[in-house]
Amino acid sequence: MLLIRRFVLLIAAGCGCGLLCFQARAELRAGVSKVDITDRAAGPVNDPCFAKALVLERDGLRIALVSVDAVSIGEIGRIGNDFLGTVRQAVQREAGIAPDGVLVNASHCHGTVRMDTAALVIQAVNEAANRLEPVRAGAGSGFEDRVSENRRLKLKDGSEADMRRAYAMPSDHQIAAVGPIDPQIGLLRLDRVSDGRAMALLYNFACHPIMNPPGKGSSADYPAYASRLIEEALGHGALAFFVQGCGGDINPVRYKEVNAPPDAEPLGNLLGLSVLRAARGIRAEENGELKIRREVVELPRAQDYEFRIKAIEAKRTQLVTSLQPTNINFKAFLPMLIEEKLSPDAPSHFVQSYLHERTMQRETLSQFDADRRANLERYRSNIDVMEELTRLNTNLSLLRRHLEQTKAAATPTLAVEVVGLRIGDFRLVTFPGEATVEVGLNIKQASGHPHAFVAAYTNGYIYYAPTAEQRRNSGYAQEDCDTLVAPEWQAIFEARAVEILEGL
Numbered sequence: 001m002l003l004i005r006r007f008v009l010l011i012a013a014g015c016g017c018g019l020l021c022f023q024a025r026a027e028l029r030a031g032v033s034k035v036d037i038t039d040r041a042a043g044p045v046n047d048p049c050f051a052k053a054l055v056l057e058r059d060g061l062r063i064a065l066v067s068v069d070a071v072s073i074g075e076i077g078r079i080g081n082d083f084l085g086t087v088r089q090a091v092q093r094e095a096g097i098a099p100d101g102v103l104v105n106a107s108h109c110h111g112t113v114r115m116d117t118a119a120l121v122i123q124a125v126n127e128a129a130n131r132l133e134p135v136r137a138g139a140g141s142g143f144e145d146r147v148s149e150n151r152r153l154k155l156k157d158g159s160e161a162d163m164r165r166a167y168a169m170p171s172d173h174q175i176a177a178v179g180p181i182d183p184q185i186g187l188l189r190l191d192r193v194s195d196g197r198a199m200a201l202l203y204n205f206a207c208h209p210i211m212n213p214p215g216k217g218s219s220a221d222y223p224a225y226a227s228r229l230i231e232e233a234l235g236h237g238a239l240a241f242f243v244q245g246c247g248g249d250i251n252p253v254r255y256k257e258v259n260a261p262p263d264a265e266p267l268g269n270l271l272g273l274s275v276l277r278a279a280r281g282i283r284a285e286e287n288g289e290l291k292i293r294r295e296v297v298e299l300p301r302a303q304d305y306e307f308r309i310k311a312i313e314a315k316r317t318q319l320v321t322s323l324q325p326t327n328i329n330f331k332a333f334l335p336m337l338i339e340e341k342l343s344p345d346a347p348s349h350f351v352q353s354y355l356h357e358r359t360m361q362r363e364t365l366s367q368f369d370a371d372r373r374a375n376l377e378r379y380r381s382n383i384d385v386m387e388e389l390t391r392l393n394t395n396l397s398l399l400r401r402h403l404e405q406t407k408a409a410a411t412p413t414l415a416v417e418v419v420g421l422r423i424g425d426f427r428l429v430t431f432p433g434e435a436t437v438e439v440g441l442n443i444k445q446a447s448g449h450p451h452a453f454v455a456a457y458t459n460g461y462i463y464y465a466p467t468a469e470q471r472r473n474s475g476y477a478q479e480d481c482d483t484l485v486a487p488e489w490q491a492i493f494e495a496r497a498v499e500i501l502e503g504l
Contacts, residue, residue, distance in 0.1 A: 148253055292422075395476045
């Protein structure tokens with residue numbers, strides 16, 4: 001009996017290969033780090049851009065999740081197409097993380113990052129891997145509907161346009177409805193077992209970070225303000241990780257406002273407060289699950305570029321032909337329009353002239369006003385045509401560029417990396433492009449799991465990925481022109497994403 005007791009004590013002390021050793025291997029451990037990746041030599045800086053690394057380990061499995069304040073992982077911006085491969089090779093060699101265990105999400109902000117960002121990300125991952133300690137993991141969700149709006153406009157003729165600073169919005173009388181937003185905030189909280197304090201708070205939200213204008217200097221936009229607020233509130237070195245969702249067609253609210261300067265800080269503060277409010281209700285548990293599943297999915301490439309290009313060219317010809325001759329220019333148009341609005345019954349002269357008893361004078365003024373209104377209407381119609389031509393020209397250039405890309409690729413499909421990640425009760429599936437909001441909403445609903453979320457802009461960049469309905473839009477918007485995929489991509493990806501989430 002004494003020998004048996006001694007043997008049990010040895011196991012409890014952690015020696016040998018008994019129960020406690022198994023539990024130690026099963027515990028979830030994590031470490032975090034961040035580095036400044038701002039290129040300060042490139043121009044003014046409003047606020048810094050960071051790369052933040054979260055490394056997790058359980059049962060010999062190591063995973064690195066990196067958030068980068070950059071426009072994309074490859075293709076556009078300063079992060080090249082070799083970035084992911086370079087990072088994966090280095091962290092496999094230096095931190096023992098397999099290539100399939102590396103996820104890098106771009107916030108899609110338009111900050112200016114350093115050309116050596118890959119080396120800085122590798123540094124952050126290695127530092128995080130050297131700081132591993134036991135953590136508790138908890139999942140939850142928050143709600144924020146005050147900071148975003150859908151930028152696609154449903155027009156009365158059945159087509160859609162979008163809100164961009166590259167061109168004007170359609171006239172109010174043309175707009176019938178707008179699309180949805182996703183107000184849900186996906187949350188993962190990691191607390192240190194040693195003292196119960198937060199180590200990391202990851203928040204997943206869908207919205208373009210494009211509210212700070214270039215004139216303010218390089219900026220990580222609203223996620224920077226949200227993360228700073230969260231980190232200051234949590235204290236003790238905790239890091240906030242913003243993970244971009246399916247924000248392909250989601251703008252910051254009042255993005256097209258022209259009567260006040262754009263400002264990302266109020267939006268970031270609103271989001272940060274909503275994150276903190278929801279995070280308080282999360283219960284973190286020890287020894288949470290850690291799983292990852294990576295697949296390469298083949299999506300059909302677009303085959304309709306030439307058809308759409310010809311359709312736009314025909315529409316442009318029609319619009320140019322529709323321009324009407326008029327006797328006025330803009331200098332004359334603006335005061336005439338104001339006069340018409342101020343006094344529609346007496347726009348061209350003081351009202352007493354219209355009350356004069358001489359019939360000829362009244363008739364002369366009446367005809368004169370009718371001619372003025374005709375000129376005003378023609379000029380206003382010409383403005384509408386000019387604005388539509390601007391939208392068409394901008395999107396035509398996108399179609400032409402992607403036609404050349406597709407010809408050069410010479411393959412009918414596009415291989416994309418899709419990763420499923422589980423940390424405790426938190427589940428995430430990724431996509432390497434600008435998926436629009438309904439894609440994320442569909443996947444979350446179909447998964448049936450309260451803590452399943454979608455991160456676009458991850459592990460690559462294949463431009464916009466609109467819904468099948470958006471992809472067939474006859475009105476032409478950035479999301480359905482700046483794309484490489486055919487309409488059928490949506491059903492394929494949504495089905496695979498749900499299967500991956502269910503497999504976790």
